[in-house]
């Protein structure tokens with residue numbers, strides 16, 4: 001697939017729909033417009049036009065046509081856009097017409113954005129921000145993604161990189177001209193002062209970085225407890241009442257069911273773990289093991305017990321296995337109590353918040369949802385200032401800080417070559433973050449998640 005081909009794709013959603021947006025990008029975009037609408041509209045002005053099959057002359061549709069000449073287009077190349085009626089046959093006929101133009105072919109997933117990156121219109125962190133914006137399910141995710149698309153992390157990383165290169169230039173001047181009388185003795189001192197400052201700023205962004213990453217995936221809340229306590233009923237009730245299930249996750253397994261919720265704009269991933277209960281059946285044991293693993297990695301565990309039955313309170317062994325914060329939900333309060341059950345709170349040293357609910361009647365659910373929403377909001381409030389949204393960013397900043405530390409450690413040794421080497425490494429690491437240097441290996445990973453037409 002040539003990267004200089006002219007590409008076209010349906011950029012709007014699945015047909016049939018009111019409108020279908022077809023975009024064409026590349027050197028033949030102008031020719032494509034001339035062929036299908038017989039002219040090239042004024043740049044950036046919506047123009048009503050008849051779309052025809054160039055071979056037969058038959059009118060396919062009437063559309064709004066737009067022309068974005070290079071370099072002032074989203075991809076930096078010539079681009080044309082047709083806003084057609086969104087029917088299958090309309091789109092098929094237009095694709096057929098475009099496909100017959102020499103040098104034109106359907107686009108690969110993410111290929112428009114990839115061209116925008118290659119032409120310097122977006123840096124890599126902005127590309128990731130764009131992917132996140134398209135995937136955003138809640139308001140907080142949307143805000144974070146939009147900030148990243150607009151360069152919150154990329155611009156800052158680029159500014160740091162430039163300062164590093166200036167510091168490096170000072171050290172290199174000292175190395176290159178060490179014999180010459182008119183080069184000031186102390187070039188390394190000022191360079192290291194800059195390095196120290198940069199190190200502080202970059203390390204500062206790493207604090208709280210986990211929350212920015214979490215915002216992409218959602219705060220993980222596991223629903224756990226013995227079989228028949230009412231976990232699935234609770235999950236269904238929470239999902240229904242919030243009316244915000246975005247998707248039962250693709251990775252749903254027999255053991256763990258995932259539901260995505262939007263709680264006041266913040267994303268929560270609810271996990272229903274299979275009943276945690278010792279079993280001699282090896283298949284069940286495996287399910288229990290996985291359920292424990294997921295629950296242990298969660299941010300919050302809702303431990304559901306059957307308040308009407310005896311002996312279903314949380315065992316100490318379960319508490320020890322579950323590291324995150326735990327809330328105890330005494331379910332089935334609509335039923336009469338069989339026997340006095342053991343109090344969950346008094347079993348171990350730490351007092352646990354307790355909610356009395358009925359997953360079937362809905363009693364107590366309001367208080368539980370309010371508490372969940374405020375817990376989630378508290379967790380994410382600290383994220384507002386976090387610019388690190390992916391493990392890739394965190395690793396890049398960690399490596400940069402480590403390289404700057406090496407430069408500072410060599411600061412007093414007089415081995416200027418080693419200081420320069422460490423600064424070069426730091427600058428390259430930041431350059432990889434924004435995609436300025438040597439990133440072929442990570443491009444495919446980043447663009448893999450894009451849809452066709454973006």
Ligand code: GDP
Pocket residue numbers: 225226227228229230231232233234275331332333334335357358359360361
């Ligand atoms: P799980 O094994 O923990 O997922 O439990 P389920 O959600 O499958 O519930 C087990 C049984 O308890 C089902 O028959 C539910 O209808 C019932 N159940 C769940 N919650 C309540 C409740 O609040 N009150 C009553 N009366 N029954 C409930």
